Amino acid sequence: MKKFLSIILAILMVVTTVPMAFAADVTPPTREVDGKIYYELDSADELYWFAEQVNGGNVDINAILTDDIVVNENLLSEKLILTEKDEVKTSPYGSETVKVCVAEVKTGESVREWIPMGTDLWVNMYSGHFNGNGKTISGLYVNEKYDDAGLVGNAYGCTIENLTLEDSYFYCEYNFAGAFVAFAENPYDEQVYLKNLVNKSIVCGRCAGGIVGCVQGTTEISGCINLETVYPFAISNGYDYGHKGGGIAGTILNDFSATDCVNLGNAEYAFVSGNDSFTNCYYLDTASKGVPFVTNNVLAVTAEEVASGLVCEKIGGHKTKIITEEPTCTENGFEKIECLICEYSVIQKEIPALGHVDEDGDKLCDDCHGEIKDVCPDCGRPIHDDSFAQSLICLIVMFINLVKSMFA
């Protein structure tokens, strides 16, 4: 009887723990910050889970990234065929030939498509706090005909900050495209904040913008940098002040302010706006123009001024990122801090070379297949004879190594 009971118990445990294990796998952990709950995201599955919640109606949930997230590895360089070409775009306001960048998934490659958070204008628009926490999301792929393309499709009253988006592709044929937000609205008088964002993704669409596509609601942008090409179309409904798109913001229709932003990517303008609501913004003179009118608040800078760090100084410091180069068998790796705008770079720590491995004893490294030369166990130099000279060198090198190790 006891045995029978324990079998039943075992079956029950299996039945109940399997679905729980699945749920625990996908539902990210949470933390509380200033009385608000944040989902801690550190994987593509968790990011998709979060977007599904938003698109399911939980529009005001919050997230904090706890690691870099890769959705599609090497999307732009290996998975897609990108073709820049001239296309005629027609609207009720006429037609125009524009440059677009179309993407096709390479034969044999599979790409996980991204469904932007906030898929429906008025119905579900993202209004939470998305804190990138200095991390990077890479490999988002949106290739849409009708739905807005971006990390967030439709937004109001949300804050997106401290995030880099790279190696991603956002395309929308008939609607807006912006790497972080395609369409910023303001139906309930709640402002959108976009702070400390860096875009290194291709954006193509109507009112396209490297940070935000179309701004219809009150929006504040600060410390945002665009580094990639923005391909804007002519648009259909008079939103455009006669222009198409911008490196930072595609089309600005309403209360808007931008501070400490820099456009370095190819685009028509840095911002397409009719209002001078800018403070301390810059654009690379060979990449775009500033705004469609003259202002002292959006200024041209040269490539030299960018590289030298002058622009970083003007906007309050470098936009840094930690780069890790893994060590190989023979060469040290390192962790360094690099600026995304200028040439500033500092090695933070060196990671020692791994050394060769030879488990099968064939004198070839199992990892790199390099030849493994026998070394003297005392001095670490290639094997040597017992002559007086060689033995003396051996002793000296041994002594130097000993002293070194004492002070290391």
Ligand SMILES: [Zn+2]
């Ligand atoms: Zn810098």
Ligand SMILES: [Zn+2]
């Ligand atoms: Zn090796």
Ligand SMILES: [Zn+2]
């Ligand atoms: Zn030796």
